[in-house]
Amino acid sequence: MQGFIQHLADALSLGSLFALTALGISLLFGIMRLVNFAHGDLITIGAYALIVPSSNPNAVMFIGLWPVLDTIIAICAIVVALAILCERLAFKPMRGANPSVLMIASFAVSYFLQNALIMIYGSRPKGVNLWPALAQSVSVGGVRLQLLQIVTIVTTLVLLCGLTLFLRRSAIGRQMRAASENFMMARFLGVRANLVIAAAFAISGFFAAVVSLLYVVQRGTITYDFGVPLVMAAFVATVIGGMGSVLGAVLGGFLVGFANVFFQVVLPMSLRGDRDAFVYGFVILVLLVRPAGLIKVKSVQERV
Amino acid sequence: MKLVASGLLLAALALAWTIPSSWAADNDIVVGFAIAQSGWMSENDGPPSQGALMAIDDINAKGGLLGRKIRPVFADTKSDQTQGAEAGESVLAQGAKLMIVSCDYDMGAGAATVGNDHKIPTFSLCASDAKMGVQGIGPYAFTIANASLTIGATLAQWGVVKKGWKNAYLLLDDTIEYNKGICSGFETQWKRAGGTIVGQDSFKQDDASIASQVTNMQQTNANSKIDFIMICSHGAGDVSAVRQIRSAGIETPIGGGDSMDGDFWTKAVPHLNDHYASTLGSPFGDDPRPFVNQFMDRMAKADGHRPPTSLAISGYSVVQALALAVQRANSLDGDAVLAQLNKFHDENLAIGPTTFTPDLHINLTRPQAILGIRDGKGYFVDLVQLPAPPPLKLIFKHQD
Numbered sequence: 001m002q003g004f005i006q007h008l009a010d011a012l013s014l015g016s017l018f019a020l021t022a023l024g025i026s027l028l029f030g031i032m033r034l035v036n037f038a039h040g041d042l043i044t045i046g047a048y049a050l051i052v053p054s055s056n057p058n059a060v061m062f063i064g065l066w067p068v069l070d071t072i073i074a075i076c077a078i079v080v081a082l083a084i085l086c087e088r089l090a091f092k093p094m095r096g097a098n099p100s101v102l103m104i105a106s107f108a109v110s111y112f113l114q115n116a117l118i119m120i121y122g123s124r125p126k127g128v129n130l131w132p133a134l135a136q137s138v139s140v141g142g143v144r145l146q147l148l149q150i151v152t153i154v155t156t157l158v159l160l161c162g163l164t165l166f167l168r169r170s171a172i173g174r175q176m177r178a179a180s181e182n183f184m185m186a187r188f189l190g191v192r193a194n195l196v197i198a199a200a201f202a203i204s205g206f207f208a209a210v211v212s213l214l215y216v217v218q219r220g221t222i223t224y225d226f227g228v229p230l231v232m233a234a235f236v237a238t239v240i241g242g243m244g245s246v247l248g249a250v251l252g253g254f255l256v257g258f259a260n261v262f263f264q265v266v267l268p269m270s271l272r273g274d275r276d277a278f279v280y281g282f283v284i285l286v287l288l289v290r291p292a293g294l295i296k297v298k299s300v301q302e303r304v
Numbered sequence: 305m306k307l308v309a310s311g312l313l314l315a316a317l318a319l320a321w322t323i324p325s326s327w328a329a330d331n332d333i334v335v336g337f338a339i340a341q342s343g344w345m346s347e348n349d350g351p352p353s354q355g356a357l358m359a360i361d362d363i364n365a366k367g368g369l370l371g372r373k374i375r376p377v378f379a380d381t382k383s384d385q386t387q388g389a390e391a392g393e394s395v396l397a398q399g400a401k402l403m404i405v406s407c408d409y410d411m412g413a414g415a416a417t418v419g420n421d422h423k424i425p426t427f428s429l430c431a432s433d434a435k436m437g438v439q440g441i442g443p444y445a446f447t448i449a450n451a452s453l454t455i456g457a458t459l460a461q462w463g464v465v466k467k468g469w470k471n472a473y474l475l476l477d478d479t480i481e482y483n484k485g486i487c488s489g490f491e492t493q494w495k496r497a498g499g500t501i502v503g504q505d506s507f508k509q510d511d512a513s514i515a516s517q518v519t520n521m522q523q524t525n526a527n528s529k530i531d532f533i534m535i536c537s538h539g540a541g542d543v544s545a546v547r548q549i550r551s552a553g554i555e556t557p558i559g560g561g562d563s564m565d566g567d568f569w570t571k572a573v574p575h576l577n578d579h580y581a582s583t584l585g586s587p588f589g590d591d592p593r594p595f596v597n598q599f600m601d602r603m604a605k606a607d608g609h610r611p612p613t614s615l616a617i618s619g620y621s622v623v624q625a626l627a628l629a630v631q632r633a634n635s636l637d638g639d640a641v642l643a644q645l646n647k648f649h650d651e652n653l654a655i656g657p658t659t660f661t662p663d664l665h666i667n668l669t670r671p672q673a674i675l676g677i678r679d680g681k682g683y684f685v686d687l688v689q690l691p692a693p694p695p696l697k698l699i700f701k702h703q704d
Contacts, residue, residue, distance in 0.1 A: 273506050
């Protein structure tokens with residue numbers, strides 16, 4: 001039983017990270033039909049912003065040394081500003097372009113950001129010990145819980161509720177929902193495209209910043225492609241959750257997290273190296289049963 | 305018009321002709337570096353190629369090789385496997401008679417194949433895969449490094465024989481061959497020396513979390529106490545695994561390969577103790593071999609800070625090996641130099657005694673330095689030599 005609860009906690013915290021990342025991706029897809037692969041690089045930059053820019057392999061903390069609240073605000077501000085900058089410089093000129101073209105553009109932004117990071121910081125992994133107290137474990141009834149796991153799960157729940165409230169209650173939130181239903185119609189009815197899209201990028205950037213802080217504490221080391229694996233998993237999560245659905249992204253994130261931990265635990269050693277084949281085989285099964293994902297979003301469906 | 309065009313063509317041809325002939329008149333011995341000077345791989349190729357340039361300076365200061373000056377030329381692979389062959393061709397076009405390629409089989413294979421095809425003796429700066437040799441690239445390709453099997457095996461030998469540990473746990477990051485080589489060398493030697501592998505698990509370099517692996521490890525530890533955890537990984541994945549294991553309160557000694565050389569990475573794991581890496585030497589100035597310490601001091605002087613790892617010494621040794629073979633062959637002819645390299649027997653290079661045979665262009669039993677970490681600071685622990693090489697069937701498992 002203890003073992004089961006332990007694995008459950010592991011799966012919940014991994015799923016939370018995927019869910020938070022998936023939220024950032026899903027929001028942009030809902031409004032712009034943009035599959036933003038550069039989202040992972042926003043996560044990476046949030047982590048690099050903690051240290052002094054230098055190619056010296058010995059990383060020196062900078063923003064990471066500030067009081068906790070200041071660090072959180074500064075990293076969120078930097079990543080949100082960068083997300084809006086990406087929108088203005090790369091995606092705004094392409095507004096209205098085919099989604100596949102937008103996706104290619106996001107790859108270009110991603111490669112640009114990664115190579116800029118290599119130029120400034122070098123490609124050697126950097127050790128970053130942010131908030132070491134969070135990395136410690138506490139034992140609750142024989143179950144080892146890392147404080148970080150608890151913080152990650154709680155943060156995810158709080159942010160999910162916050163986002164839902166924002167989308168339902170605030171004026172911009174309602175405009176965003178309208179734009180995601182039918183962008184053209186929303187514009188005819190007075191929804192300001194620039195504002196809605198900038199807000200979507202800002203929120204997406206905010207989620208990237210939160211993920212980068214949690215993920216830095218988890219891994220303790222950063223590289224130029226730090227956020228990329230999270231985005232790959234989160235992208236799969238948004239697809240099985242239902243492209244464009246906020247709740248779907250979260251469900252998808254948890255499902256991928258659970259599948260990862262489940263196969264890591266139950267597969268025999270000889271097959272464990274092929275864990276991802278099983279995880280993604282499972283994803284394909286889910287999609288065969290529900291091709292539009294767990295939560296169907298009407299506006300994304302093809303009208304036949 | 306036609307006349308002008310053919311005149312231009314002739315002029316261009318004449319120009320093209322004069323450039324190589326002016327190089328040919330040059331008496332220098334040209335060594336071509338087809339390595340990553342930009343992109344992610346440049347961090348790995350940088351220090352060893354700096355070591356190689358230092359060796360070239362040393363030889364030139366003593367009057368050169370065969371009475372001629374050695375001149376390095378460069379081509380950038382841009383950390384792109386598909387650019388490797390082009391970089392190889394580029395250094396050949398610049399007159400290279402000896403070639404040096406990237407510190408990794410996959411990244412260096414393109415350029416090394418070009419060198420091999422032109423019968424140019426070619427060394428990888430530090431690939432630890434036997435494929436960087438006769439069986440993979442061809443007879444003219446070498447690597448100066450020990451095999452990844454040896455890296456893992458020496459740590460096992462030291463753990464069982466010197467530390468008296470019995471029970472080991474393997475944690476394999478199965479994303480690249482280097483990691484698998486380390487684990488398979490470790491496992492073989494640990495059992496040969498009388499130890500037991502009480503459990504194993506795998507993860508991936510990019511795994512967001514290894515929490516479930518840590519849980520599995522704790523369950524194994526509850527049944528039979530683990531004395532040593534061997535992590536076969538590299539770079540950020542390895543560091544992150546160490547952090548997550550220590551965060552879970554597991555204080556068991558942990559081992560790693562030469563990508564865990566140095567202590568620049570320990571900032572990721574506060575107050576880390578009991579981590580041991582198998583590598584070339586100590587970058588901390590406490591190596592029992594005076595040459596290694598002098599070398600690290602010189603690197604520190606040149607860079608303004610101590611080298612983060614000891615890996616630069618492999619590049620120095622590559623140039624030593626090539627120069628020794630050229631001197632003995634008294635020629636730059638590829639076949640003559642190759643014949644001398646194939647006769648290498650315990651040659652005293654900076655990296656340690658080095659042996660090659662016509663069939664094996666990688667070293668299997670050269671001593672490895674074990675580096676430890678105490679409260680986040682690195683120190684030299686021991687110099688360990690394997691009593692016997694790892695089994696050949698492991699080295700060439702892909703040719704079975």
